[in-house]
Amino acid sequence: MQTIAPRSRPPRLWQLLLVLLAMTGLFLAGAAPTSAHAALTGSDPKQGAVVDRAPDQVKLTFSEKVAMSDGSVRVLDPSGKRVDTDKTTDLGANTYGVKLRPGLPDGTFTVAYQVVSADSHPVAGAYTFSIGAPSDTKVALPDQEAGGGLVGGLYDTARYLSYAGFILLVGGAAFVLGCWPRGAGVRPVQRLVTAGWVTLTASTLVLLLLRAPYTGSGKLGDAFDMAKLGDVLNTKTGAALVSRLLLLAAAALFIAVLFGAYVKREGPGQAAEKKDLTFGLAIGGTVVALGIAATWAMAEHASTGIQAGIAMPVDVLHLLAVAAWLGGLASLLVALFRTTAVEASAVQRFSTVAFTSVVVLAATGTYQAWRQVGSWSALTGTSYGQLLLVKIGLVVVLVGVASVSRRWTGRIATEASGLAPEAAAAVVVEQRTKQTSGQASRQTSKKPQRKPAAKPAMKPVTVPASGQDGDDPERSAQLARQQAAMDSAREKRIRDADPYRSGLRRSVLAEAGIAVVLLGVTTFLTATEPGRTEEEAANATTAAAAQRSGPLQLKVPFDTGGTDGKGTVQLDLDPGRTGSNTLHLYVKRPNGSAFDVPEVKVSLTNEAKDVGPLPVAPDHIATGHWSANGVQVPMAGTWKIAVTVRTSDIDQVTVKKNAQIG
Template sequence: MIHRRAGRIQAAVVLILAFVPALLLSFPQPAHAHAHLISTDPAQGAVLQTAPGRVLFTFDEAVRGVPGGVQVFGSKGELVAAKPEVKGAELDVVFPAPLGNGTTVITWRVVSTDGHPISGALTFSVGAPTTVVTPPSNGSSAIPEVSWPLTLARVVGYIGLLLATGLVAFAVMFLPAESYADRPRRRVTVSARAAAAVAAGAWLTALPITALYLLGGGAGLLLEGATWSSLPLTEYAVATTVAAGLALAVALLRHGPTSRRRRLAAVAAASIAATAPALVGHTRAASPELLVIGADALHLLAGSIWLGGITGLVLTLPTLSGRGAAAAEVLTRFSTTAAGVLVALVATGSLLVWRILGSWPTPAGSDYGRLVLAKIAIVLTALAIAAWNRWSLLPRLKQASNTTSRQGLSRRVVRATAVEGAVLAVALLLTGVLVDTSPDGDPAPVGAQAESNPGTHTTTLGDITVQASLTPLARGPSTLTLRLRSASGQPAEGVAPPVIRLTSDTTTLGAVPLTQVSAGFYTAQVMLPVPGTWRMQVSLRVTQFANPVAELKFVVNG
């Protein structure tokens, strides 16, 4: 029986090793993270002779609109009627009535394919720019950080989901059918039901928190029907599938022996619940979508079998150690299957990192990349513990000649397995955080040096010195200039053009389109609608993997 099972596992390993490289080489398209605005019509800062009837925003991938995501403000700060509509990668804002002369500010907010919101503002003028622009009363469109309740719900949801489904698989696949295993099976069943209840509650709780995150508002928005409609149907479908699949899987488990059909149904329900989260998140924004979603589903399934298996061993080995070779038999069954599970985890994890990040992460990369590296290190630690269990403790447990020796070795196996489970739980904590972390990331800002002129600041990004100026420092039209120099003082360039974002406490202008005047010299015209402290975020990709960011502060007068 064990030899046949080992043969099937080996065959599956060979298939994975044969086909995964072929799949990787067959789909070389780059992956995407958040959507990016690539153009607007009219352009940022444009001065038009006649008022446009519509404004078009074009992104580099499909986006979704959210209720109240677009607001248009006239030259006096009044709210202007508009009809926004999202079609694929375009946001079309239509004006029922002609715009008046002066400066118009449009704040926008949409949701990327990966489920994260992005926002910004567009400023243009009709006739001539307004000398003083009255700030919008509620025009802030800053992208909110993921709230800790949402991160907590994700972490608890993933740990509970993989633990519950893995325990169901352990009870069906690895525990003996004989009556002496009824007590260990009861422990596994009770634990699976408790984990399933916690997981279902966490996934359902995450729905309203996610809606507030997308809209960037407070809890009062939950009383509005439009808030609930802002969530895509896939979010509801995944949460419902997880909760229903878990409920069915644990309901089919019994403390005693069950029919083969019932066991298969429990495993099928658990598998559906475990793989459902692959339909949302960063995998939806990576290409090719079908391959990445499939890899994520297999990654989740393999993770659930591993986590549930080692937890099941901790729950059952102390009791089974007194039943002759029963403990060694269960451990052998799981260890044999675990070989194929670990191959699937490594193969699918490697594929997901490459397709989501577009390259292998480095310590100098984004927060997402650093979290991935931390998860890899933790999983490698768990692998080392599992190898010690498999190649050192298990052979000695099999060779134990008396009950006392078997019980002593079983206790050592249980302790090692418990440590392995704790390490995997940490990896799952990182998984929950990764779900709500942008692959683009924002590296920690580097220090900036203030010049004697308050309108000019200097910082260093990699080996390039960046000098940014904003003049005049007054509400209204202003000129932004950016000069890049090497260590020798010569004009310099990064791997890609610099990216500038302007934000105050009440207003976000988002990414500012730059015009290159010459090598290392960029300029832009901006409209600062409010006084106060404005933060200029300067991002420059200096190498293929390093993209340092600096934050410069300018005090704008009224």
């Protein structure tokens, strides 16, 4: 007798989605830290510069407008003491300044800044300059980047969940109203849409509380500082989050009507009332969905950069198309796995909605890509462009899987008998049951006739009506559970017996898995510096570096201590970059006349890289003038230039000065 191995139980829907979410989390955890959306492109004094006297203020220039408050820029002396006035000023052209206190000593000063870019992301950094001559500094800056650490991780998670909640809320409600009105009374669909509202509301509250530490100290405890929360409410991002919460209150009323009064309008005389209610829900839901989507557009990428007036409506349309497609997909997945009542017409209507959403996404996504990337080089050479290519690849795969779903949708139709798929599947289940029973009877008849032991006849499970005399409540409850289990098993057999529906379930599940990963990439993309901005900042930094790279000129006084031992050495290094340079030395007396000393020597040392000293022996060219060709500077950085001047057989001194070369 052939033994048939039992079929393994397939994983539940929530288990599969949990695995997909975990995979997305691993993808996000393994990604590199996000870049800031504004970059420091210039400063005065410049980074690494050595100035003769203390400046009145420090100026910082960014690649785009930033939000800056008092204390956003700190200037620290070599001992770590603040020497700025704590008052920042907008000087125009994306340049900001902070005044310095008078009477500053010589040495190396540290400029630390932490601001918020126009698209709501924190930007932080630091650099040094020196007054008179470089010195040691005791300033210790935190290793944690702005927006990083535990607070940054929680904030990014909340952003991901807010997008997911928006998609489930808006897409699920649109699926019910536009594709499957009867789904408003289906409990699994109700739970899905409600879960979307709860997720979006909770994540928005978390974002609002974490906003202050995310853009400030990075300390989780600051999330409950009411003073800092008040400051957040006065920002563009804070206003957007509060507006979202108010709109979610209206969305809660929408859900209550959709799953309450709307479901109850099923009577024969209530068709007109239900039609009016459907129209009202459609108008109200559209307004609320537009408003919620606008809270992202008004505070993130679309609100800054070129063509912001066009980009924000396009961004809203893009978000709504994503929600209609992926949120409707999630609702359809739940309906296919958890119910047997979804009609073929509903699936076909959603197929049309999904196709329209893809067309809208292609149009709006192309515009957004052009606006945020700007060039082919930025598409392949920046983090934003590379992530965008990954997103495009996932969308192409998703559309390919969706085309498979459309083919299964076309096959879901009434069978030859004219029955609906569920009814036809029920007939198949009954036929299979009878066929199995017949085979068992035939196998029994072939066996030797043995009189079986008497067994009590199996009676159908019936639940006694409540209130009858002699009812046993415990027994009634047990029979009710058995009946529910039998009904559930029969519904599952009916779902599995429809091959078209089973194929559609598999393809839609694959779509949902890709959509979860796509949502993670999209969330990560919104936290990455746009390719256009990154490229512009890099070009500005290169241009500033090119302006600094030029003939280097240093003037250093000396005093050998002997008779006629004072003067000034002027050192010219041309072109003042890495590689081969030409060195000229001019020695002058205090009155400015040429000073022909017996000997001059030069050496270069890069202490940070432990390179040098590299000796240079210049040739005497004329009175007070020495020169050397082919002076090699192996790398860019801060170099200590030491000049040794000998004015007599015994009077000699070595003077040193740091300079940025390359």
